[in-house]
Structures are given as C-alpha cells and as structure tokens.
Amino acid sequence: MSETPDIVYTTVDEAPELASASLLPIIRRFAKAAGITIETRDISLAGRILAAFPDRQKGEVRDDLAWLGEWVKTPEANVIKLPNISASTPQLEAAIKELQAQGYDLPDYPHEPGTDAEKDARARYDAIKGSAVNPVLREGNSDRRAANAVKKFAQNNPHRMGEWKSDSKTRVASMSGGDFRSNEKSMTLSADQAGPAKIVLTADGGTETVLKDGVQLHEGTVLDATFMSASKLDAFLADEIAKTKEDGTLFSLHLKATMMKVSDPIIFGHAVKTFLKPVFDKYGDELKAAGVDPNGGLGALYAKIENKPEIKAEIEKVMVERPPMYMVNSAKGITNLHVPSDVIIDASIPALIRDGGKGWGPDDAQHDTTCVIPDDTYAPVYDETIAYFKETGALDPSTAGTVQNIGLMAQKAEEYGSHPTTFEIPTAGTVRVIASNGDVLHEHAVEAGDIWRACTVKKAPIEDWVALAIERQKAEGCEAIFWLDADRPHDAQLIEYVTPILEARGVADNFAIMAPREATRRTFETIREGKTSIAITGNVLRDYLTDLFPILELGTSAKMLSIVKLMQGGGLFETGAGGSAPKHVQQLVEENHLRWDSLGEFCALAESLKFLGESRDNAKARVLGEAVEAATQGVLDHDRSPSRKTGEPDNRDSHYWFARYWAEALASQDKDADLAAEFKPVAEALAAKEADIIGELHGAQGKSVDIAGYFHPDDDKKSAVMRPSNTLNDIIA
Numbered sequence: 001m002s003e004t005p006d007i008v009y010t011t012v013d014e015a016p017e018l019a020s021a022s023l024l025p026i027i028r029r030f031a032k033a034a035g036i037t038i039e040t041r042d043i044s045l046a047g048r049i050l051a052a053f054p055d056r057q058k059g060e061v062r063d064d065l066a067w068l069g070e071w072v073k074t075p076e077a078n079v080i081k082l083p084n085i086s087a088s089t090p091q092l093e094a095a096i097k098e099l100q101a102q103g104y105d106l107p108d109y110p111h112e113p114g115t116d117a118e119k120d121a122r123a124r125y126d127a128i129k130g131s132a133v134n135p136v137l138r139e140g141n142s143d144r145r146a147a148n149a150v151k152k153f154a155q156n157n158p159h160r161m162g163e164w165k166s167d168s169k170t171r172v173a174s175m176s177g178g179d180f181r182s183n184e185k186s187m188t189l190s191a192d193q194a195g196p197a198k199i200v201l202t203a204d205g206g207t208e209t210v211l212k213d214g215v216q217l218h219e220g221t222v223l224d225a226t227f228m229s230a231s232k233l234d235a236f237l238a239d240e241i242a243k244t245k246e247d248g249t250l251f252s253l254h255l256k257a258t259m260m261k262v263s264d265p266i267i268f269g270h271a272v273k274t275f276l277k278p279v280f281d282k283y284g285d286e287l288k289a290a291g292v293d294p295n296g297g298l299g300a301l302y303a304k305i306e307n308k309p310e311i312k313a314e315i316e317k318v319m320v321e322r323p324p325m326y327m328v329n330s331a332k333g334i335t336n337l338h339v340p341s342d343v344i345i346d347a348s349i350p351a352l353i354r355d356g357g358k359g360w361g362p363d364d365a366q367h368d369t370t371c372v373i374p375d376d377t378y379a380p381v382y383d384e385t386i387a388y389f390k391e392t393g394a395l396d397p398s399t400a401g402t403v404q405n406i407g408l409m410a411q412k413a414e415e416y417g418s419h420p421t422t423f424e425i426p427t428a429g430t431v432r433v434i435a436s437n438g439d440v441l442h443e444h445a446v447e448a449g450d451i452w453r454a455c456t457v458k459k460a461p462i463e464d465w466v467a468l469a470i471e472r473q474k475a476e477g478c479e480a481i482f483w484l485d486a487d488r489p490h491d492a493q494l495i496e497y498v499t500p501i502l503e504a505r506g507v508a509d510n511f512a513i514m515a516p517r518e519a520t521r522r523t524f525e526t527i528r529e530g531k532t533s534i535a536i537t538g539n540v541l542r543d544y545l546t547d548l549f550p551i552l553e554l555g556t557s558a559k560m561l562s563i564v565k566l567m568q569g570g571g572l573f574e575t576g577a578g579g580s581a582p583k584h585v586q587q588l589v590e591e592n593h594l595r596w597d598s599l600g601e602f603c604a605l606a607e608s609l610k611f612l613g614e615s616r617d618n619a620k621a622r623v624l625g626e627a628v629e630a631a632t633q634g635v636l637d638h639d640r641s642p643s644r645k646t647g648e649p650d651n652r653d654s655h656y657w658f659a660r661y662w663a664e665a666l667a668s669q670d671k672d673a674d675l676a677a678e679f680k681p682v683a684e685a686l687a688a689k690e691a692d693i694i695g696e697l698h699g700a701q702g703k704s705v706d707i708a709g710y711f712h713p714d715d716d717k718k719s720a721v722m723r724p725s726n727t728l729n730d731i732i733a
C-alpha cells in the first residue's frame with residue numbers, strides 16, 4: 001500500500017461490491033497503461049467491524065475509514081466512493097454473526113451492557129452503526145446532477161410511470177405540534193460564545209446531569225436545538241393508525257433510521273409500540289424479559305417470541321384490527337415495521353410517487369397509502385409533490401427538464417451530524433446548551449422520553465456552499481432556488497449568511513429564496529416546461545431531493561453524477577445518489593443475474609480521472625477520462641445497460657461493453673499516441689471475441705451461486721461468479 005495512490009476505489013457491500021468484482025479489474029487494466037495507481041480501501045460494514053476489534057484478530061487489520069478520513073482533508077485526495085451499508089442494529093448483529101461464523105473473534109452486540117468490557121464493545125459497535133462512513137468522508141459540499149447524456153437518454157427512453165388520479169387517497173401525515181419543526185430554536189455563535197459548550201439537563205427536582213461536555217463550537221457556527229415530544233408522537237401515531245383504517249389505505253412510516261441513527265430508531269420504536277399497543281399493554285413485562293427492543297422492529301420481536309404462542313396470538317388479533325401495512329416484501333411477509341433500515345425515506349417515498357402514489361400491500365397488490373412522516377420539517381416537500389401530481393397527473397419523463405442540487409453537507413452539517421448530541425431524555429426537566437462564557441444558548445422544557453437534539457453547521461461550509469451555488473448557476477444560467485424557509489429558525493439564520501454573499505457578489509437577482517413547499521411546486525412547474533432548476537438546499541433536502549427528482553426523471557438515482565469538491569482541494573466522486581440495493585444480491589445468489597447498473601461508477605470514474613488530469617497535471621489521465629465519457633455515451637447510445645430479468649444482459653455484460661467502448665475511444669483518439677497504440681489491439685480483440693464473451697457471460701446465468709457470505713463474501717468465489725468469461729478475463733489480463 002503506497003502512502004498516496006492516485007485514486008482510491010472503495011470496497012463496499014451488497015450489489016455495488018459485486019459489481020466491483022467485475023468492473024475494477026477492467027479499470028485497473030486501463031489505468032495501468034497511464035501509470036495511474038488505483039488502490040482499494042475497505043469501508044464495508046464487515047471491514048469496519050473487524051477494524052473496530054483489531055486486537056482480537058489474527059494478523060494486521062487496517063482501519064481504512066480512519067485513513068480515508070484523514071486523506072480527504074488533503075489536496076491529493078481522489079476517492080471513488082461507492083454506496084455502503086449504513087447499518088441498523090439488526091443488520092449490524094447479522095453481520096457480526098456472519099463474521100463470527102467465519103471464525104473471526106468478535107463480541108456479540110451488547111444490548112444492555114453491564115461490565116466495562118461490554119460497555120467498551122457497545123461503544124465500538126455504536127460508532128459503526130448508521131451512516132458512519134459518509135459523514136467522515138464528506139469534507140466538502142455536494143454537487144449532484146444528471147450528466148447531459150444520461151438525461152437525454154432518459155428523455156428518449158422514458159421509464160414507466162404509475163398513473164396519478166385526482167381522487168387518490170394517498171397522503172402525507174405529519175405532526176402539527178410537538179415535533180422537531182415546531183420546537184426548533186437556532187442562533188449563530190458570536191466570538192465570545194465560541195469554545196467548549198456543555199449540554200445540561202436539570203431535572204424538575206433540581207438534579208443536574210451533564211448530557212455532553214466539551215461540544216466544540218466556533219464563531220459563526222449556526223447552532224440549533226429542538227426536541228420531539230414522545231407523548232405527542234404517540235398520540236399522533238395512534239390517531240394516524242385509526243385514520244388510515246378509516247381511509248382504507250395502507251399504513252406506512254417513512255424515516256431515515258440509518259442517517260438519523262439515534263433519533264429515528266427511537267421514533268420507529270414508538271411506531272412499533274403504538275401499532276401493537278394492546279400487545280405491549282398486556283405483555284410488556286414479558287416482552288422486556290424476553291429481550292425485545294421495539295426499536296429493532298417487528299422482525300427482531302418475532303424472533304424473540306418464537307416460543308410464546310399466547311403473545312403471537314395476541315399480535316395476530318391486533319393485526320386484524322389494524323390497517324393493512326405497506327410491505328417491504330409481501331412475498332416474504334416483511335412489513336414496513338420489520339426492520340428500521342428497510343424503509344429509508346429518501347428512496348421509499350419517491351418510489352411510491354413514481355408508482356402513482358401506490359405502495360405494496362400484504363395482498364401483493366398496490367394500494368393508496370398513508371405516508372406517516374412524523375416530523376413536519378421536510379414532509380411538506382412530499383405533501384406538495386403528491387398534491388401537485390393529484391392536480392396535474394404524473395410527470396412525463398420524456399419531456400421533463402431536470403433538477404440539479406447543490407447541498408450543504410460539509411463537516412457533518414445540520415441534522416446528519418447530530419448523533420453525538422441527540423438524547424432520549426431520562427427525566428422531565430430543562431435542557432440547556434451552555435456556552436463556554438456561561439451564556440445559555442438554547443433552553444427547552446422536556447418530558448421523560450422526549451428526543452432532544454442539537455446540531456450545527458459551520459461558517460466555512462456555509463460560505464463554500466453559497467460559492468458553489470453561484471458557480472453552478474453561472475454555468476447553467478438557469479433558475480436557482482435556495483430552499484430556505486424564512487419562518488423556520490434554522491433557515492432564517494442561513495438566510496442571514498446567504499443574502500449578503502449574493503449581494504456582495506452582485507448575483508442576488510439570479511437566485512430566489514423559497515420555503516420548501518413553495519420551492520417544490522415552483523420546481524415541478526419549471527421542469528414540466530422542460531427547463532432546468534437548481535435546488536440549493538441543506539443536508540437533509542440534499543439527500544431527499546437527489547432521490548426524489550432523479551427517481552421521477554430518470555427512474556432511479558443510481559445514474560446521477562455526484563461530486564463532492566473537498567474543501568481542502570481534493571475530490572470525492574460518489575457513484576450515483578442511491579444505495580447498495582440489497583434486493584439485487586438476492587437475485588444474483590438465486591439466479592446469477594445482477595441487475596445493478598454501474599452507470600454511477602462510470603460517471604464517477606470519468607470525473608475522478610479528469611480531476612487527476614487537472615490536480616496532478618496528468619495528461620494521460622485526462623485522455624483516459626475523456627475516453628470514459630465516450631464509453632459511457634456508448635453504453636447509453638447502444639442500450640447496453642443491465643436488464644432486470646434473468647437471462648437478459650446484466651451488469652457484467654454492461655462492463656464488457658464499457659471496456660470495449662473505452663478501448664475503442666482510446667484507440668481512436670489522437671492526443672496520446674502510446675495509449676492509442678496500446679488499446680488498438682485490446683479494442684480489436686474485444687470486438688473479435690464478442691460472441692464468445694457474451695456466450696460465456698450468458699451461459700453462467702440462471703443457476704444459484706455461492707459467494708460464501710452476505711456481508712463478508714469470499715473474494716475468490718465472488719470474483720469467480722462475477723468474472724465468468726475467461727475470454728474477457730484473458731483480454732483484460
């Protein structure tokens with residue numbers, strides 16, 4: 001491992017990692033011709049678990065995430081980042097079990113840590129849980145958009161859209177009080193308030209508990225504090241369950257338990273308990289004794305009551321009285337409330353909207369759905385989208401314009417950085433954030449069980465974000481909207497930053513500032529006319545909108561260009577805006593067909609090579625990058641993307657075509673004669689052997705395969721499955 005490779009390609013999980021087994025050898029072969037070093041760093045869930053317990057493993061275990069976390073703070077950084085699992089507790093436990101079965105020495109996940117050793121293990125595991133990678137790597141703000149070629153392809157080959165009817169009963173339900181939105185307070189730190197702050201809970205009896213000490217706050221940082229009332233949440237959930245029953249729709253809950261890894265699993269647990277309230281009322285003690293943690297979901301609960309027929313019977317009785325649930329997998333009986341990480345709001349709601357507002361029910365058919373999004377901060381975006389489509393009918397992807405996003409993300413911005421300062425309040429009292437100079441920055445009266453949190457966004461990332469927005473708007477010359485609500489405390493603080501910068505740069509007229517609901521409608525109206533709009537948003541809307549619009553415009557967010565211009569000069573190139581597509585793994589294992597589309601990897605690779613060309617003045621990298629763009633265009637023009645169906649071309653076929661078009665582009669360019677000479681025979685061989693290669697790739701499909709693990713498959717077996725064409729392998733070797 002050299003200290004600074006030219007490019008780091010991340011080792012991840014699930015479908016994208018399977019794809020890498022086929023694609024990475026091709027990338028390496030081409031990069032080698034230009035003397036470019038590509039190394040991998042392991043940020044997979046399994047890799048991170050092992051790195052958390054290096055002392056218990058045989059041999060050396062590298063902490064690649066820690067290494068990358070430092071590298072992204074240097075101007076040399078050039079990372080191609082694939083999506084990785086942000087694990088919920090059930091996923092983390094499953095991964096630990098698998099690794100233990102493979103012979104790795106790891107402690108179980110301690111649910112109720114008692115001893116010091118258990119507390120230590122729990123702390124190490126909790127650091128891995130949830131979205132533990134992206135916040136570490138994202139030392140810059142986010143620029144996500146569809147490349148022109150990708151957008152054109154989607155317009156010419158529109159995906160299927162469900163029909164939106166004006167009488168659809170699908171709706172969004174959010175709290176009208178007591179939620180994070182209504183309790184939010186926000187302020188910007190002055191110089192004398194900067195320094196280590198503390199968060200203190202003073203119980204109603206007077207006892208003080210320091211919830212967190214040494215919270216480093218800087219001058220100019222925007223600091224928010226808010227809480228979700230547990231009692232109001234429960235009342236809201238109970239009410240919505242009843243209303244859903246009356247409406248005759250599916251009940252669904254949409255959260256982000258992965259990125260909001262402290263707050264949202266607790267909210268999820270409230271939903272599990274409220275849905276099964278009669279069961280918890282009757283058998284609460286027994287369930288507790290059996291080790292049931294409602295935050296882990298129904299899946300974990302059922303596993304713990306296998307031998308308790310009376311509780312099972314009670315659950316069945318209650319379920320009959322409840323509205324039918326939106327299903328994750330109706331064939332397997334996996335409901336919305338089974339696993340907290342199965343229904344991830346950024347992907348789940350847009351997919352439902354793409355399908356005309358329909359979710360899958362227990363009867364394996366699609367129905368109108370009540371979408372419960374307890375916190376009302378961002379729910380209006382979905383509520384307005386649904387209202388708009390009910391009025392106007394579905395969007396037409398063949399004519400729709402596009403929405404780009406400039407997202408405030410750097411340095412754990414906003415809610416997605418709030419985990420260390422989120423608490424489930426143990427006793428009623430008052431929470432205060434106290435600055436180093438003694439100023440009380442925020443104060444809330446809370447009840448036991450309330451979820452209180454503070455979050456920050458620093459000055460430098462805000463200024464960088466506005467500058468990035470100005471740059472992008474200048475490049476596009478189109479509508480650009482800051483999705484900020486002057487009536488929301490946090491957004492009002494951001495507006496105080498944004499307006500003077502726009503004015504000082506003389507570009508204020510090129511931008512609008514609109515609350516999310518209004519911005520949603522305006523943006524849909526703009527893209528309906530075939531035009532482009534730039535959404536300049538905070539971190540959560542960055543996440544939500546870069547799934548919402550791509551899923552409606554392109555059918556998926558996997559095809560997005562996703563660039564993180566690191567604030568210290570490096571580049572982080574994310575592959576698409578979506579996740580690791582767990583269902584694709586199942587299809588591969590059962591039928592040896594991988595429907596994962598690597599277009600996101602192709603786009604990121606082109607950007608990474610072109611960035612290398614600029615940052616290290618590497619002319620060959622530039623040529624390789626331009627050829628990748630030509631290859632990507634070739635894959636689109638000739639429709640070489642994977643099919644969903646077994647027996648048809650899959651991910652591996654698309655890699656063959658990608659390699660071929662890449663080699664052809666290199667052979668035919670005239671900027672670098674050495675590269676042209678080297679790739680001419682490669683291009684010829686790939687063309688001459690087309691029938692053999694395609695035959696070998698297709699011959700492999702249709703049978704089940706063994707990769708010896710889900711979270712930590714065997715590298716050789718994975719490689720054998722993903723590289724079934726010896727003819728192709730020989731040409732690439």
Ligand SMILES: NC(=O)C1=CN([C@@H]2O[C@H](COP(=O)(O)OP(=O)(O)OC[C@H]3O[C@@H](n4cnc5c(N)ncnc54)[C@H](OP(=O)(O)O)[C@@H]3O)[C@@H](O)[C@H]2O)C=CC1
Pocket residue numbers: 082083084085086087134258341344347348556558574576577578579580581582583584595596597598600
């Ligand atoms: N950047 C990151 O690291 C991210 C990581 N994640 C993680 O990914 C996991 C899954 O998240 P989830 O919310 O389900 O979102 P995904 O984006 O993984 O999946 C949603 C659906 O999108 C489709 N899809 C996604 N990517 C591709 C692709 N490249 N080619 C074809 N289809 C694709 C699949 O549809 P179909 O099944 O119909 O084929 C998939 O089931 C979680 O562990 C989550 O934490 C999520 C988002 C970003």
Ligand SMILES: O=C(O)CCC(=O)C(=O)O
Pocket residue numbers: 085086130131132134135258259346542543546577578
């Ligand atoms: O970090 C994660 O868990 C998911 C990230 C994500 O969804 C995104 O950035 O779009």
Ligand SMILES: [Mg+2]
Pocket residue numbers: 346543544546547577578
């Ligand atoms: Mg997302």
